[in-house]
Amino acid sequence: MNCYCGNTILYSECCGKIHHNIHQALTAEQLMRSRYSAFVLANGAYLMQSHHSSTRPIKEKKEIVKWAKSVQWIKLEVLETSKGKPDDTDGIVTFNAYFYEKGKVDIIHEKSAFLKENNHWTYLGLSK
Template sequence: MNCYCGTNKTYQDCCKVFHLNKGKTETAEQLMRSRYSAFVLADGDYLMATHHSSTRPIKEKKAIVKWAKSVQWIRLEVLETSKGSINDVEGIVTFNAYFFENGKVDVINEKSAFVKENNQWFYLGLSK
């Protein structure tokens, strides 16, 4: 089976590597994809660890995990990546995350900002 994030790799060869190494990805897109897989798996610890400390929603962790478990994740679609490569310190990833909730398909369309600190990527929040 392909990874939850939509690559042609297995979960073990893709996002699980990042889940085990606490989010040490090479690119912003890899981090975004691994965070999507963490939502699928309702891995609140990973979501908090990869969320930048300046915007980390610690108080919302339980609610985030509860919601992630309550929906059926369908697929991730990466629409665009700006910067966020190995040599960058910031990046933007635009994506659609499709899920099934309350009897209907819904989608999160987000343009996410990422920042690299101490050679590690973090999710910052919505891009302005």
């Protein structure tokens, strides 16, 4: 089965590797894709681990997992990346995440900021 993030390789060779070892995400885009796959799988532990410590929503973990399980994820589109390469310390990824909820298709359109923390990529939050 192809990876949930839209790459045409197996989950175990793509986001699955990153879910088992966050240091496998060499770019901000790879981390963002792994977070999308974690939403598809309702993997709250990984969503917290991959979130920057300064903005991590620890108290909301249960609600995030509950919501992730309540929707049907359709696809991810990466629209643009800025920086976020292996030698960078920050990056921005703009994407659309499509999902089905309460009888209709909806889209999360986000321009996300990523920072390296403890020598691995993390999601900081919305880019300004």
